[in-house]
Amino acid sequence: MSQEFKPVSYSVTTITELMIPSYANFGGKIHGGILLSLMDKVAYACAAKHSNSYCVTVSIDTVDFLQPVEVGDLVSLHASINYVGKTSLVIGIKVVAENVKTGASKHTNTSYFTMVAKDEANNLKTVPGLILETREDVRRYLEAIKRKELKKEYKEQLDNRKTNLSIEAELHKLKTERCIIDKNLNFRSNI
Ligand SMILES: CC(C)(COP(=O)(O)OP(=O)(O)OC[C@H]1O[C@@H](n2cnc3c(N)ncnc32)[C@H](O)[C@@H]1OP(=O)(O)O)[C@@H](O)C(=O)NCCC(=O)NCCS
DSSP: OOOOEEEGGGGOEEEEEEOOGGGBOTTSBBOHHHHHHHHHHHHHHHHHHHHTSEEEEEEEEOOOOOSOOBTTOEEEEEEEEEEEOSSEEEEEEEEEEEOTTTOOEEEEEEEEEEEEEEOTTSOBOOOOEEEOOSHHHHHHHHHHHHHHHHHHHHHHHHHHHHHHOOHHHHGGGGTTSSOOOOTTOOOSSOO
C-alpha cells in the first residue's frame, strides 16, 4: 500500500448551489435527483483531491430525505473523507439548506458515498492513507468501519435468505399486507 498519508482537512470540500425553479418537481419542491447529483459531485471532488486521481462511485449508503428543499434555498453540501481502504474511500456528506430570506437553515440529509480511485489505464489505484486530526475524524472513521461490518452482515443474510427462501412457507406473512395474489398464480399452499 502507498506509504503516503494526507490529513482529512486536505480534501474537505463544500459546494453551495442556489435551488432554481427548473430543479423543482411538480409539487414545487426540489427533485431528489438534483440533490443526489450534487452529492455525487461533491463526493467526487473530495475523493479526487485526496487520491489525486479519477474516481468512480461504487456505492451509496442510505439517502433519506428528511425534509423538503425549497426553490430559492441555498444548499450547501459538506464533504470529507471518513475512511480509506486500499483503493476505496468513504466520503461523508452533510446537506444543509438555508432560506436566504430568514437565514434559517435545516439539515436535510447525511449520506456516505464509497468511491474507488482509478489510474490512467482505468485500473484500481491505491489511495493515500488518512491522518485523523480531530476527535470527530476518529469517530467518523470508527463509524465507517462499523457500517462496513454491518453492510457485510446484511449482505450475507440477504444472500442466505435468497438461497433458502420458501415462498409457500412464508405466504402467511402476506395476510396482513396490502396485497393480493392474482388468482391465476397456483401456489400449493395459499394464504
Ligand atoms: C468499483 C468496481 C471497480 C469494484 O470492482 P470489484 O471487482 O468489486 O473490485 P474489488 O473487489 O477489488 O473492490 C475494489 C474496492 O471497492 C470496494 N467495493 C467493492 N464493492 C463495494 C460495495 N458494494 N460497497 C462498498 N465498497 C465496495 C472494495 O471493498 C474494494 O475496496 P478496497 O480496495 O479499499 O479494499 C466495479 O464494481 C465497478 O467498476 N463498478 C462501476 C463503477 C462506476 O462506473 N460507477 C459510476 C456510476 S455508474
